[in-house]
Amino acid sequence: MTREPLIDRRAFWLAVLAGGLIAGVLDILYAITFWHFNGRSPLWVLQSVAMGWFGRGSSTMGWTSGAIGLASHFGITIVAAALYGLAWRRVGWMRTHWIACGLLFGVLVYLFMNYVVIPLSAAPFRTPLTLSTLSQGFVSHALLVGLPIAACLRRLRDRPLSAS
DSSP: OOOOOOOOHHHHHHHHHHHHHHHHHHHHHHHHHHHHTTTOOHHHHHHHHHHHHHGGGGGGSHHHHHHHHHHHHHHHHHHHHHHHHHHHHHOHHHHHTHHHHHHHHHHHHHHHIIIIIHHHSSOSOOOOOOHHHHHHHHHHHIIIIIHHHHHHHHGGGGSOOOOO
16 A cells, blocks of 8 residues: 555545546436436435435425435535545555546446445435346446545645645
8 A cells, every 4th residue: 555645635625526426416416417318306415315314204395305415415425535535645546546446336326326325325215236227327327426535546646745
């Protein structure tokens, strides 16, 4: 393991926040678009995220649960970006192989969310373990979650270093 030389902490956390926000926007827009073609509304998508907190009751809470679902979604992507960033600071090859690491991280986020977090939550559904579901989830999360997070942190490599 190689440690990253001193980097500007403010720039690091801004990159983490940017990566988490960009990943969150891309992922939720993908979900809204996907479910639109399956007859579901954007509110339904956001409420389905909030079902992790409220179970089926989320669908009766209107935009309140929609807003909680959206905030939860962004909380998850920002925490994911922070976890990636903390590893990125300590593991040198993550910085040099940022594309592969970002893509792999997106796949890991998908697996963790769908096969650990959702089963432990109040959500009344489970993600089926099929080749179609896995391939769609792997590709979407690799490209729309992992890669943007890695790209935002990648931009730090060329920044001047400081002791702040």
